[in-house]
Amino acid sequence: MKRWTCVRTISLLGLFACAALAQTPAPSQPAQEAAAAPAAPQSILGPVDLSGIVDVYYDLNLNHPASGDNQLRNFDIQANQFSLNMAKVTLSHDPDPFGFRVDFGFGRAFETIHSAEAAPGIFRNIEQAYVSVKPARAKGLEVDFGEFVTAAGAEVIETKDNWNYSRSLLFAWAIPYYHFGLRATMPLGKHFTAGLHLVNGWNNIEDNNLGKTAGLTGALAVGKVTWTQTYYVGPEKTGTNQGLRHLYDTTLLVNATKTASFYINYDYGVDKKIGGGESRWTGIAGAARFQVTPLFALAPRLEWFNDADGFSTGTAQKVKEFTFTGEFKLREGVLSRLEYRRDWSNVPFFDRGAGPGVYKNQNTLLAGLVAYFGPKK
DSSP states (O other), X not given: OHHHHHHHHHHHHHHHHHHHHHHSOOOOHHHHHHHXXXXXXXXXXXXXXXXXXXXXXXXXXXXXXXXXXXXXXXXXOBOSEEEEEEEEEEEEEOOSSEEEEEEXXXXXXXXXXXXXXXXXXXXXXXXXEEEEEOOTTSTTOEEEEEEEEOSOSSOOSSGGGSSSSSOOHHHHHTSOSEEEEEEEEEEETTTEEEEEEEESOSSOSSOSSSOOEEEEEEEEEETTEEEEEEEEEEEOSTTOOOSEEEEEEEEEEEOOSSSEEEEEEEEEEEEEXXXXXXXXXXXXXXXEEEEOSSSEEEEEEEEEEEETTSTTTSSOEEEEEEEXXXXXXXXXXXXXXXXEEEEEESSOOEEETXXXXXXXXXXXXXXXXXXXXXXXX
């Protein structure tokens, strides 16, 4: 009896197996191999984007300064020699809902933006390093924590994302480069995005006092016009929370046609002195870009900067500059730029020959080459 029960059970199991095989088509050979292969390890955040930049230049200063430096420049500082502006690698993942970004590199740009940094040396090679959170049901709210570039200014640190090779006086002397702390952005309707920053201060990862700097941002985008506003306020002096620094920055960008764009950038800053008084700086810049052909573009820029108390440049002066840049795309991912720039001040400030600060103007010719790679977004 037991034997018959076993046989009957085996027969029933066989029938069920045959039925299952009849309903499920046999997998092809590649599918069988794929099923047998072990799953590749996945990042907890998902795929990671990799991008990079190498940016080099030669700058001829017609004043031939013995110091070997171009005055009033921040990245293209070295005169009459070949120089490395930046070599950088970026790892990033867009938040969904978590993400991150790290920009790591070296070169003149990294030395400049971290020139006042008191944190350990490794931080001087990091442009940005932050973690992002973007909750799925938060209607576009994104919160970043870490080191990130400033919201102020019409230009950015990377050459390829600007119209000119050299940065404007306003970018170099009126605004900060980066902050460390929290920032949040939130779209309010179809055309406006608001932002809030709470950071350690200007250009410092480790705070130099007990206070914090707050920032408010707003971007209005309607059609071909984008208008951005940025305001920062906070104590920036070492060891004290007295004497607040204020900065207001606004940029109006107009993409008039597919081949012509324009912007106007204005900055106004005040640094309150301990015990009374204040230092002020203000300036305005205008630039245009004309895409003459798919491979060739022209970009003029003109600006005026008033460092009334010498707070930024070290000398009380009014400076003007004119820049004219020609860009040729050698191939996808490789840009070449040829640029003429003239800076002139109302007081002797520029080096000439062996004489430091003896001349009122400076003329330079620059040739730059930028190679970059990464996903298109």
